[in-house]
Amino acid sequence: MLTTEHWQAGTAIINKLKENGYEAVFVGGAVRDFLRQKEANDIDIASSALPEQVKKIFKRTVDVGLAHGTILVLESHIPIEVTTFRSDGEYADYRRPTDVKFVLSLEEDLKRRDFTMNALAMTESFQIIDLFDGRLDLENRIIRTVGNPTDRFQEDALRMLRAVRFSAQLGFTIDDKSLEAIQFCAENLTYVSVERVTAELEKMWDSSNLQNGMSYLVTSKLSDQLPGGFPFQHEKWAQLGNPRNSLICWSFLCLLQETSSVSELTRTFKLSNESKQQIGQLVKATQIRFERLFTRDDLYSFNEDILIKAESLVHVLRDKIPPMPIDTIIKLKRSLPIQSKADLVISGKDLMDWFSKRGGPWLKEALAEIEMAVLHKKVVNDATKIKEWIMNESNSEI
Numbered sequence: 001m002l003t004t005e006h007w008q009a010g011t012a013i014i015n016k017l018k019e020n021g022y023e024a025v026f027v028g029g030a031v032r033d034f035l036r037q038k039e040a041n042d043i044d045i046a047s048s049a050l051p052e053q054v055k056k057i058f059k060r061t062v063d064v065g066l067a068h069g070t071i072l073v074l075e076s077h078i079p080i081e082v083t084t085f086r087s088d089g090e091y092a093d094y095r096r097p098t099d100v101k102f103v104l105s106l107e108e109d110l111k112r113r114d115f116t117m118n119a120l121a122m123t124e125s126f127q128i129i130d131l132f133d134g135r136l137d138l139e140n141r142i143i144r145t146v147g148n149p150t151d152r153f154q155e156d157a158l159r160m161l162r163a164v165r166f167s168a169q170l171g172f173t174i175d176d177k178s179l180e181a182i183q184f185c186a187e188n189l190t191y192v193s194v195e196r197v198t199a200e201l202e203k204m205w206d207s208s209n210l211q212n213g214m215s216y217l218v219t220s221k222l223s224d225q226l227p228g229g230f231p232f233q234h235e236k237w238a239q240l241g242n243p244r245n246s247l248i249c250w251s252f253l254c255l256l257q258e259t260s261s262v263s264e265l266t267r268t269f270k271l272s273n274e275s276k277q278q279i280g281q282l283v284k285a286t287q288i289r290f291e292r293l294f295t296r297d298d299l300y301s302f303n304e305d306i307l308i309k310a311e312s313l314v315h316v317l318r319d320k321i322p323p324m325p326i327d328t329i330i331k332l333k334r335s336l337p338i339q340s341k342a343d344l345v346i347s348g349k350d351l352m353d354w355f356s357k358r359g360g361p362w363l364k365e366a367l368a369e370i371e372m373a374v375l376h377k378k379v380v381n382d383a384t385k386i387k388e389w390i391m392n393e394s395n396s397e398i
C-alpha cells in the first residue's frame with residue numbers, strides 16, 4: 001500500500017537524480033493506480049542515469065536487476081527501484097528480449113511497455129506524461145497495447161496473460177484488436193515458463209473481478225494453452241463468492257476435473273509443498289461433503305478454515321447438496337472434547353509409568369486409541385478417568 005511517505009521518498013529520489021543532471025519520472029503501475037485513485041503496491045522510477053551513475057549518487061543501493069538496469073535505492077526506510085530508460089532488443093523466444101539497450105529518451109522507454117495504461121509517466125510535481133493516450137484508455141477502462149498488438153504479443157507472449165490478469169484486477173475491457181491479436185497468438189503462451197503463468201493466475205485468483213478475467217481467459221483461447229489441460233468452465237467461476245484466495249481457486253480448478261488429482265495440479269503448476277498440502281486438504285474435505293454431512297471425525301480432521309472453505313465450494317460445484325450452515329460447523333467443531341492430540345491431558349510418559357513398560361509401537365497405538373475415545377466421548381479428558389478406561393476397556397494389547 002502506498003502512502004504519502006512513499007511518494008515523498010520517490011520525489012526525493014527524483015529530485016536528487018535531477019540535481020545531478022539526469023531525467024527521472026515515476027512510471028508503471030504506480031502512475032496508473034495514482035490516476036485511478038487506487039492503492040498501488042510499489043513505486044517505480046525510470047531515469048536517464050545509467051546504473052553505475054545511480055549507484056554513485058545514492059549511498060545505499062542494491063543491485064536487484066543490473067542486467068535490466070534496475071537498482072534498488074535505499075535512501076530512506078522505503079526502498080524504491082530506479083531503472084535506466086531502456087528499449088528491448090530483438091525477441092528470440094517469444095518471451096524475453098535477447099538484450100536490453102539503455103537509451104536516453106523516456107519516449108523509447110515508454111514505447112516498450114505493454115499497455116497504454118502502463119505506459120504513463122509522472123513528474124515529481126505530479127504532471128502526467130501521456131504519449132499513447134493511456135489516460136483516455138484508463139478513463140474508458142480499456143486495456144490496449146502500445147503499438148501493434150500482434151507484434152507486441154509476438155515479442156512477448158506473457159503480455160497476453162497480463163492483459164487477462166489486468167482485466168480481472170481492474171474489471172477493464174480488453175480492446176477488440178488486442179483481443180483478436182491474443183486469439184491469433186494464443187499458442188505462443190506455451191513459451192512462457194510455468195512459474196510466470198502460475199504467478200499471473202495467482203494474481204487473478206486474488207482479483208475482485210475474477211469472472212471478467214476468467215471469461216477473457218476462455219474467449220481469448222489462452223485457457224486452451226495453459227499447462228495440464230485443466231477445464232476452465234468460466235461460468236462456474238462467477239459463483240465463487242468472496243472472500244476468495246489462491247487456495248480456494250486452485251482447489252476449485254482441481255475439483256472441476258472429473259478425476260481430481262491434486263498432485264497432478266500441483267506438479268503442473270509447480271506449486272509449493274505447503275500449497276500442495278493445503279489444496280489436498282481442501283479437495284478432500286469438499287469431496288467428503290459431496291458424500292455426506294461432516295461427521296465428528298471429519299470435524300476433528302480438518303481445521304476450521306478448511307471446513308468453511310469446503311462448505312462454500314460444495315455449493316458452487318453441487319447445488320443440490322443441502323447446506324450445512326457455517327455457524328453449525330463452527331459450533332460443532334468448537335464443542336469437540338479435544339481439537340488435537342496435544343489437548344490430551346496425558347502423554348506417552350504417563351502410559352509408560354502406568355504400565356511400567358518402555359516405549360515402542362504399543363505406545364502410539366494406545367495414544368491413538370485414547371485420542372479417539374476422548375473425541376467420541378467414551379472417556380472424559382481426565383488423567384484418572386483415562387487411566388481407569390485404558391486399564392479396563394481398551395482393546396490394545398498392552
Ligand code: ATP
Pocket residue numbers: 027028029030041042044112113114115118119156158159
Ligand atoms: P502490478 O500492480 O501488478 O505491480 P504493474 O503495472 O506495476 O502492476 P509490473 O509487473 O510491476 O506491473 O511492471 C511494471 C511496469 O513494467 C508495467 O507497468 C509495464 O509498464 C512494464 N512491464 C512489465 N512487464 C512487461 C512486459 N512483459 N512487457 C512490457 N512491459 C512490461
Ligand code: MG
Pocket residue numbers: 028029030041042
Ligand atoms: Mg508493479
